[in-house]
Amino acid sequence: MDKNAPVAEPISAQEARHLFAGWKRIPALVLAVSGGPDSVALLWLAARWRKSLKNGPDLLAVTVDHGLRAAAAHEARNVKRLASSLGITHRILSWRGPKPKTGVPRAARDARYELLARAARSASAVAIVTAHTQDDQAETVLMRLSRGSGITGLAGMAMQTERHGVGLLRPFLEIPKARLVATLDRAKVVYADDPTNHDPAYTRSRLRALMPVLASEGADARTFSRLAMRLSRADAALERMTDGAERYLRLRGGGGGGFDISLFSTMAEEIQVRLLRRALAGGMTAHSPELGQIETLLRALAQARSEGRRFKQSLAGMTVSVEKERLVVRPAPPRRGVRPAGRSSRS
Numbered sequence: 001m002d003k004n005a006p007v008a009e010p011i012s013a014q015e016a017r018h019l020f021a022g023w024k025r026i027p028a029l030v031l032a033v034s035g036g037p038d039s040v041a042l043l044w045l046a047a048r049w050r051k052s053l054k055n056g057p058d059l060l061a062v063t064v065d066h067g068l069r070a071a072a073a074h075e076a077r078n079v080k081r082l083a084s085s086l087g088i089t090h091r092i093l094s095w096r097g098p099k100p101k102t103g104v105p106r107a108a109r110d111a112r113y114e115l116l117a118r119a120a121r122s123a124s125a126v127a128i129v130t131a132h133t134q135d136d137q138a139e140t141v142l143m144r145l146s147r148g149s150g151i152t153g154l155a156g157m158a159m160q161t162e163r164h165g166v167g168l169l170r171p172f173l174e175i176p177k178a179r180l181v182a183t184l185d186r187a188k189v190v191y192a193d194d195p196t197n198h199d200p201a202y203t204r205s206r207l208r209a210l211m212p213v214l215a216s217e218g219a220d221a222r223t224f225s226r227l228a229m230r231l232s233r234a235d236a237a238l239e240r241m242t243d244g245a246e247r248y249l250r251l252r253g254g255g256g257g258g259f260d261i262s263l264f265s266t267m268a269e270e271i272q273v274r275l276l277r278r279a280l281a282g283g284m285t286a287h288s289p290e291l292g293q294i295e296t297l298l299r300a301l302a303q304a305r306s307e308g309r310r311f312k313q314s315l316a317g318m319t320v321s322v323e324k325e326r327l328v329v330r331p332a333p334p335r336r337g338v339r340p341a342g343r344s345s346r347s
Protein backbone atom coordinates (compact mmCIF):
# COMPACT_ATOMS: atom_id res chain seq x y z
CA MET A 1 0.00 0.00 0.00
CA ASP A 2 1.30 3.47 -0.91
CA LYS A 3 1.95 5.38 2.34
CA ASN A 4 1.57 8.66 0.46
CA ALA A 5 -1.82 7.74 -0.98
CA PRO A 6 -4.60 10.09 0.21
CA VAL A 7 -6.81 8.65 2.93
CA ALA A 8 -10.02 7.35 1.34
CA GLU A 9 -13.21 9.06 2.53
CA PRO A 10 -16.19 6.84 3.40
CA ILE A 11 -19.35 7.41 1.33
CA SER A 12 -21.64 9.72 3.28
CA ALA A 13 -25.42 9.26 3.48
CA GLN A 14 -25.80 12.38 1.35
CA GLU A 15 -23.46 11.05 -1.35
CA ALA A 16 -25.32 7.74 -1.37
CA ARG A 17 -28.60 9.65 -1.81
CA HIS A 18 -27.05 11.28 -4.84
CA LEU A 19 -25.68 7.98 -6.24
CA PHE A 20 -29.04 6.22 -5.82
CA ALA A 21 -31.27 9.19 -6.72
CA GLY A 22 -32.50 7.59 -9.94
CA TRP A 23 -33.87 4.53 -8.13
CA LYS A 24 -36.61 6.21 -6.12
CA ARG A 25 -39.46 5.45 -8.50
CA ILE A 26 -38.28 1.95 -9.44
CA PRO A 27 -40.60 -0.63 -7.79
CA ALA A 28 -37.97 -3.35 -7.17
CA LEU A 29 -34.23 -3.93 -7.63
CA VAL A 30 -31.86 -6.86 -7.30
CA LEU A 31 -28.56 -6.12 -5.56
CA ALA A 32 -25.78 -8.45 -6.75
CA VAL A 33 -23.75 -9.17 -3.62
CA SER A 34 -20.75 -11.49 -3.88
CA GLY A 35 -19.63 -11.01 -0.27
CA GLY A 36 -16.54 -9.00 -1.28
CA PRO A 37 -16.03 -5.43 -0.03
CA ASP A 38 -17.53 -3.59 -3.02
CA SER A 39 -20.85 -5.38 -3.08
CA VAL A 40 -21.13 -5.61 0.72
CA ALA A 41 -20.75 -1.82 0.70
CA LEU A 42 -23.49 -1.67 -1.94
CA LEU A 43 -25.76 -3.74 0.31
CA TRP A 44 -24.98 -1.66 3.39
CA LEU A 45 -25.31 1.74 1.66
CA ALA A 46 -28.48 0.77 -0.23
CA ALA A 47 -30.09 -0.56 2.96
CA ARG A 48 -29.26 2.65 4.85
CA TRP A 49 -30.59 4.75 1.95
CA ARG A 50 -33.80 2.69 1.68
CA LYS A 51 -34.43 2.95 5.42
CA SER A 52 -34.26 6.74 5.18
CA LEU A 53 -37.15 6.80 2.67
CA LYS A 54 -40.88 6.47 3.20
CA ASN A 55 -41.36 5.06 -0.30
CA GLY A 56 -38.75 3.44 -2.48
CA PRO A 57 -37.88 0.22 -4.26
CA ASP A 58 -38.11 -3.24 -2.72
CA LEU A 59 -34.54 -4.46 -2.49
CA LEU A 60 -33.64 -8.11 -2.99
CA ALA A 61 -29.99 -9.07 -2.42
CA VAL A 62 -28.78 -12.10 -4.38
CA THR A 63 -25.56 -14.04 -3.95
CA VAL A 64 -24.53 -16.55 -6.59
CA ASP A 65 -22.54 -19.54 -5.38
CA HIS A 66 -20.57 -20.70 -8.42
CA GLY A 67 -19.58 -23.92 -6.66
CA LEU A 68 -15.93 -23.21 -7.48
CA ARG A 69 -14.55 -22.50 -3.99
CA ALA A 70 -15.20 -24.36 -0.76
CA ALA A 71 -15.50 -21.09 1.20
CA ALA A 72 -18.14 -19.61 -1.12
CA ALA A 73 -21.12 -21.25 0.61
CA HIS A 74 -19.98 -19.95 3.99
CA GLU A 75 -19.45 -16.44 2.54
CA ALA A 76 -22.93 -16.51 1.01
CA ARG A 77 -24.41 -17.37 4.42
CA ASN A 78 -22.51 -14.43 5.94
CA VAL A 79 -24.09 -12.13 3.35
CA LYS A 80 -27.49 -13.58 4.26
CA ARG A 81 -26.88 -12.81 7.95
CA LEU A 82 -25.80 -9.24 7.17
CA ALA A 83 -28.76 -8.70 4.83
CA SER A 84 -31.17 -9.97 7.46
CA SER A 85 -29.66 -7.64 10.10
CA LEU A 86 -30.21 -4.77 7.66
CA GLY A 87 -33.80 -5.82 6.92
CA ILE A 88 -33.09 -6.84 3.31
CA THR A 89 -34.42 -10.06 1.77
CA HIS A 90 -31.60 -12.28 0.48
CA ARG A 91 -31.41 -15.29 -1.82
CA ILE A 92 -28.54 -17.65 -2.55
CA LEU A 93 -28.52 -19.11 -6.07
CA SER A 94 -26.23 -21.90 -7.22
CA TRP A 95 -24.55 -22.43 -10.55
CA ARG A 96 -25.21 -26.10 -11.20
CA GLY A 97 -24.16 -28.33 -14.03
CA PRO A 98 -20.79 -29.10 -15.58
CA LYS A 99 -18.05 -26.45 -15.48
CA PRO A 100 -15.78 -25.88 -18.50
CA LYS A 101 -12.09 -26.87 -18.35
CA THR A 102 -10.94 -23.49 -19.67
CA GLY A 103 -12.49 -20.03 -19.71
CA VAL A 104 -13.98 -20.55 -16.23
CA PRO A 105 -14.21 -16.81 -15.29
CA ARG A 106 -16.19 -16.02 -18.42
CA ALA A 107 -18.49 -19.02 -18.07
CA ALA A 108 -19.04 -18.20 -14.38
CA ARG A 109 -19.88 -14.60 -15.26
CA ASP A 110 -22.36 -15.64 -17.97
CA ALA A 111 -24.02 -18.10 -15.59
CA ARG A 112 -24.10 -15.47 -12.84
CA TYR A 113 -25.86 -12.86 -14.98
CA GLU A 114 -28.31 -15.47 -16.19
CA LEU A 115 -29.19 -16.41 -12.60
CA LEU A 116 -29.36 -12.77 -11.49
CA ALA A 117 -31.65 -11.89 -14.41
CA ARG A 118 -33.92 -14.82 -13.59
CA ALA A 119 -34.08 -13.69 -9.95
CA ALA A 120 -34.89 -10.15 -11.11
CA ARG A 121 -37.71 -11.33 -13.34
CA SER A 122 -39.26 -13.49 -10.65
CA ALA A 123 -39.10 -10.56 -8.19
CA SER A 124 -40.55 -8.17 -10.84
CA ALA A 125 -37.34 -6.15 -10.55
CA VAL A 126 -36.51 -4.08 -13.62
CA ALA A 127 -32.79 -3.99 -12.93
CA ILE A 128 -29.80 -5.67 -11.31
CA VAL A 129 -27.33 -3.44 -9.45
CA THR A 130 -23.67 -4.43 -9.33
CA ALA A 131 -20.88 -2.83 -7.33
CA HIS A 132 -18.33 -2.37 -10.12
CA THR A 133 -15.93 0.39 -9.07
CA GLN A 134 -13.57 2.80 -10.79
CA ASP A 135 -10.81 0.22 -10.21
CA ASP A 136 -12.87 -2.45 -12.03
CA GLN A 137 -13.40 -0.01 -14.89
CA ALA A 138 -9.64 0.64 -15.09
CA GLU A 139 -8.89 -3.10 -15.13
CA THR A 140 -11.49 -3.66 -17.83
CA VAL A 141 -9.96 -0.94 -20.02
CA LEU A 142 -6.46 -2.31 -19.43
CA MET A 143 -7.60 -5.83 -20.23
CA ARG A 144 -9.27 -4.73 -23.45
CA LEU A 145 -6.26 -2.60 -24.37
CA SER A 146 -4.04 -5.66 -24.03
CA ARG A 147 -6.44 -7.64 -26.25
CA GLY A 148 -6.32 -4.96 -28.96
CA SER A 149 -9.89 -3.64 -28.61
CA GLY A 150 -11.08 -0.57 -30.51
CA ILE A 151 -13.09 2.42 -29.37
CA THR A 152 -16.20 0.43 -28.39
CA GLY A 153 -14.25 -1.96 -26.17
CA LEU A 154 -12.07 0.75 -24.63
CA ALA A 155 -15.20 2.69 -23.67
CA GLY A 156 -15.33 0.14 -20.82
CA MET A 157 -18.44 -0.71 -18.85
CA ALA A 158 -21.53 1.48 -19.00
CA MET A 159 -23.19 2.98 -15.93
CA GLN A 160 -26.55 1.75 -17.28
CA THR A 161 -27.05 -1.07 -19.72
CA GLU A 162 -29.04 -4.27 -20.19
CA ARG A 163 -28.37 -7.99 -19.93
CA HIS A 164 -30.71 -10.89 -20.59
CA GLY A 165 -33.54 -8.38 -21.03
CA VAL A 166 -33.04 -6.86 -17.56
CA GLY A 167 -31.46 -3.48 -16.74
CA LEU A 168 -27.96 -3.45 -15.30
CA LEU A 169 -26.94 -0.50 -13.09
CA ARG A 170 -23.42 0.28 -11.89
CA PRO A 171 -23.73 3.25 -9.52
CA PHE A 172 -20.12 2.98 -8.21
CA LEU A 173 -18.38 3.07 -11.58
CA GLU A 174 -16.68 6.36 -10.71
CA ILE A 175 -16.07 5.52 -7.05
CA PRO A 176 -12.62 4.23 -6.02
CA LYS A 177 -12.73 0.83 -4.31
CA ALA A 178 -10.74 2.28 -1.38
CA ARG A 179 -13.72 4.52 -0.51
CA LEU A 180 -16.07 1.53 -0.30
CA VAL A 181 -13.59 -0.29 1.94
CA ALA A 182 -13.32 2.85 4.09
CA THR A 183 -17.13 2.96 4.32
CA LEU A 184 -17.26 -0.61 5.65
CA ASP A 185 -14.33 -0.10 8.00
CA ARG A 186 -16.00 2.95 9.54
CA ALA A 187 -19.28 1.02 9.90
CA LYS A 188 -17.37 -2.00 11.28
CA VAL A 189 -18.93 -4.32 8.71
CA VAL A 190 -16.88 -7.36 7.75
CA TYR A 191 -16.51 -8.74 4.24
CA ALA A 192 -14.85 -11.65 2.47
CA ASP A 193 -11.65 -11.64 0.46
CA ASP A 194 -11.89 -13.79 -2.67
CA PRO A 195 -8.43 -15.37 -3.14
CA THR A 196 -9.02 -15.85 -6.90
CA ASN A 197 -8.79 -12.04 -7.18
CA HIS A 198 -5.04 -12.40 -6.52
CA ASP A 199 -4.52 -15.66 -8.43
CA PRO A 200 -1.89 -15.06 -11.14
CA ALA A 201 -3.49 -17.84 -13.20
CA TYR A 202 -6.07 -15.23 -14.27
CA THR A 203 -5.32 -12.41 -16.72
CA ARG A 204 -7.35 -9.93 -14.72
CA SER A 205 -5.36 -10.64 -11.55
CA ARG A 206 -2.06 -10.23 -13.38
CA LEU A 207 -3.16 -6.92 -14.89
CA ARG A 208 -4.50 -5.79 -11.49
CA ALA A 209 -1.03 -6.36 -10.07
CA LEU A 210 0.34 -3.91 -12.66
CA MET A 211 -1.95 -1.08 -11.60
CA PRO A 212 0.29 0.37 -8.84
CA VAL A 213 3.24 0.54 -11.27
CA LEU A 214 1.12 2.30 -13.89
CA ALA A 215 -0.29 4.63 -11.24
CA SER A 216 3.24 5.65 -10.23
CA GLU A 217 3.63 6.91 -13.82
CA GLY A 218 0.36 8.82 -13.67
CA ALA A 219 -1.85 6.19 -15.31
CA ASP A 220 -4.02 5.48 -12.28
CA ALA A 221 -7.59 4.14 -12.11
CA ARG A 222 -8.96 7.66 -12.48
CA THR A 223 -7.02 8.20 -15.71
CA PHE A 224 -8.28 4.93 -17.20
CA SER A 225 -11.82 5.65 -16.10
CA ARG A 226 -11.67 9.13 -17.66
CA LEU A 227 -10.38 7.59 -20.89
CA ALA A 228 -13.32 5.15 -20.82
CA MET A 229 -15.77 8.02 -20.34
CA ARG A 230 -14.29 9.98 -23.26
CA LEU A 231 -14.24 6.98 -25.55
CA SER A 232 -17.79 6.10 -24.58
CA ARG A 233 -18.78 9.62 -25.67
CA ALA A 234 -16.88 9.22 -28.96
CA ASP A 235 -18.40 5.78 -29.48
CA ALA A 236 -21.94 7.12 -29.03
CA ALA A 237 -21.19 9.90 -31.55
CA LEU A 238 -19.78 7.42 -34.06
CA GLU A 239 -22.81 5.16 -33.66
CA ARG A 240 -25.07 8.13 -34.44
CA MET A 241 -22.98 8.90 -37.52
CA THR A 242 -23.24 5.25 -38.54
CA ASP A 243 -27.05 5.45 -38.19
CA GLY A 244 -26.97 8.44 -40.55
CA ALA A 245 -24.65 6.70 -43.00
CA GLU A 246 -26.85 3.62 -43.01
CA ARG A 247 -29.97 5.72 -43.72
CA TYR A 248 -28.13 7.59 -46.48
CA LEU A 249 -26.93 4.36 -48.12
CA ARG A 250 -30.44 2.88 -48.01
CA LEU A 251 -32.02 6.06 -49.43
CA ARG A 252 -29.46 6.45 -52.19
CA GLY A 253 -29.17 2.73 -52.72
CA GLY A 254 -32.09 2.50 -55.13
CA GLY A 255 -33.71 -0.44 -53.31
CA GLY A 256 -32.49 -4.00 -53.32
CA GLY A 257 -30.18 -5.55 -50.74
CA GLY A 258 -26.73 -4.40 -49.75
CA PHE A 259 -25.01 -1.05 -50.20
CA ASP A 260 -23.91 0.81 -53.32
CA ILE A 261 -20.19 -0.02 -53.21
CA SER A 262 -19.05 3.35 -54.60
CA LEU A 263 -20.97 5.24 -51.93
CA PHE A 264 -19.83 2.82 -49.23
CA SER A 265 -16.20 3.35 -50.26
CA THR A 266 -16.48 7.12 -49.80
CA MET A 267 -17.40 6.67 -46.12
CA ALA A 268 -14.75 7.18 -43.42
CA GLU A 269 -13.03 3.90 -42.59
CA GLU A 270 -14.36 3.84 -39.03
CA ILE A 271 -17.91 4.16 -40.39
CA GLN A 272 -17.26 1.38 -42.92
CA VAL A 273 -16.08 -0.85 -40.06
CA ARG A 274 -19.24 -0.14 -38.08
CA LEU A 275 -21.56 -0.61 -41.06
CA LEU A 276 -19.97 -3.93 -41.82
CA ARG A 277 -20.07 -5.01 -38.18
CA ARG A 278 -23.80 -4.26 -38.09
CA ALA A 279 -24.43 -6.12 -41.35
CA LEU A 280 -22.50 -9.13 -40.05
CA ALA A 281 -24.34 -9.07 -36.72
CA GLY A 282 -27.67 -8.93 -38.57
CA GLY A 283 -27.08 -12.47 -39.83
CA MET A 284 -27.48 -13.98 -36.34
CA THR A 285 -25.71 -17.07 -37.57
CA ALA A 286 -22.25 -16.99 -36.06
CA HIS A 287 -20.02 -15.51 -33.38
CA SER A 288 -19.27 -11.79 -33.67
CA PRO A 289 -16.12 -11.12 -35.68
CA GLU A 290 -13.17 -9.39 -34.07
CA LEU A 291 -12.39 -5.82 -35.04
CA GLY A 292 -9.09 -6.88 -36.64
CA GLN A 293 -10.91 -9.37 -38.89
CA ILE A 294 -13.28 -6.66 -40.13
CA GLU A 295 -10.33 -4.33 -40.78
CA THR A 296 -8.51 -7.05 -42.75
CA LEU A 297 -11.61 -7.76 -44.82
CA LEU A 298 -12.08 -4.06 -45.63
CA ARG A 299 -8.44 -3.77 -46.67
CA ALA A 300 -8.86 -6.77 -48.98
CA LEU A 301 -12.04 -5.22 -50.39
CA ALA A 302 -10.31 -1.90 -51.14
CA GLN A 303 -7.39 -3.77 -52.74
CA ALA A 304 -9.70 -5.89 -54.93
CA ARG A 305 -11.57 -2.79 -56.07
CA SER A 306 -8.40 -0.86 -56.87
CA GLU A 307 -7.26 -3.81 -58.99
CA GLY A 308 -10.71 -4.25 -60.60
CA ARG A 309 -11.01 -7.79 -59.21
CA ARG A 310 -14.15 -9.56 -57.99
CA PHE A 311 -14.56 -9.81 -54.24
CA LYS A 312 -16.01 -12.55 -52.06
CA GLN A 313 -14.93 -13.50 -48.53
CA SER A 314 -16.45 -15.32 -45.57
CA LEU A 315 -16.40 -13.97 -42.05
CA ALA A 316 -18.18 -15.11 -38.90
CA GLY A 317 -20.54 -17.41 -40.77
CA MET A 318 -21.42 -14.73 -43.35
CA THR A 319 -20.36 -14.10 -46.93
CA VAL A 320 -19.32 -10.58 -47.92
CA SER A 321 -19.22 -10.01 -51.66
CA VAL A 322 -19.53 -7.34 -54.33
CA GLU A 323 -22.30 -8.19 -56.77
CA LYS A 324 -23.44 -5.79 -59.52
CA GLU A 325 -21.64 -2.89 -57.80
CA ARG A 326 -23.32 -3.65 -54.46
CA LEU A 327 -21.74 -4.78 -51.23
CA VAL A 328 -23.82 -7.74 -50.11
CA VAL A 329 -23.62 -9.52 -46.75
CA ARG A 330 -25.55 -12.75 -46.36
CA PRO A 331 -25.36 -15.95 -44.29
CA ALA A 332 -22.70 -18.28 -45.70
CA PRO A 333 -24.04 -21.61 -46.90
CA PRO A 334 -23.48 -24.17 -44.12
CA ARG A 335 -20.33 -26.21 -44.53
CA ARG A 336 -21.03 -29.92 -44.75
CA GLY A 337 -21.11 -31.56 -41.32
CA VAL A 338 -20.96 -28.19 -39.49
CA ARG A 339 -23.95 -27.02 -37.53
CA PRO A 340 -24.58 -23.23 -37.40
CA ALA A 341 -22.85 -21.76 -34.34
CA GLY A 342 -24.68 -19.76 -31.63
CA ARG A 343 -23.89 -16.07 -31.34
CA SER A 344 -21.55 -14.84 -28.67
CA SER A 345 -21.32 -11.33 -27.27
CA ARG A 346 -19.21 -8.60 -28.84
CA SER A 347 -16.06 -7.57 -27.06
Ligand SMILES: Nc1ncnc2c1ncn2[C@@H]1O[C@H](COP(=O)(O)OP(=O)(O)OP(=O)(O)O)[C@@H](O)[C@H]1O
Nearest residue numbers: 032033034038039062063064065109129130131132
Ligand atom coordinates in the same frame (compact mmCIF):
# COMPACT_ATOMS: atom_id res chain seq x y z
N1 LIG B 1 -21.00 -14.43 -6.76
C1 LIG B 1 -21.63 -13.30 -6.96
N2 LIG B 1 -22.91 -13.14 -6.57
C2 LIG B 1 -23.56 -11.97 -6.77
N3 LIG B 1 -23.02 -10.90 -7.36
C3 LIG B 1 -21.75 -11.00 -7.77
C4 LIG B 1 -20.98 -12.18 -7.60
N4 LIG B 1 -19.75 -11.97 -8.11
C5 LIG B 1 -19.75 -10.72 -8.58
N5 LIG B 1 -20.93 -10.11 -8.38
C6 LIG B 1 -21.32 -8.72 -8.74
O1 LIG B 1 -20.51 -8.29 -9.84
C7 LIG B 1 -19.68 -7.21 -9.44
C8 LIG B 1 -18.34 -7.35 -10.12
O2 LIG B 1 -17.70 -8.48 -9.67
P1 LIG B 1 -16.37 -8.99 -10.29
O3 LIG B 1 -15.53 -7.82 -10.64
O4 LIG B 1 -15.83 -10.06 -9.44
O5 LIG B 1 -16.98 -9.65 -11.54
P2 LIG B 1 -16.55 -9.59 -13.02
O6 LIG B 1 -16.80 -10.96 -13.47
O7 LIG B 1 -15.20 -9.01 -13.20
O8 LIG B 1 -17.65 -8.52 -13.50
P3 LIG B 1 -18.23 -8.45 -14.94
O9 LIG B 1 -19.16 -9.55 -14.90
O10 LIG B 1 -19.04 -7.22 -15.16
O11 LIG B 1 -17.04 -8.48 -15.81
C9 LIG B 1 -19.64 -7.30 -7.91
O12 LIG B 1 -19.36 -6.05 -7.35
C10 LIG B 1 -21.02 -7.79 -7.59
O13 LIG B 1 -21.96 -6.73 -7.61
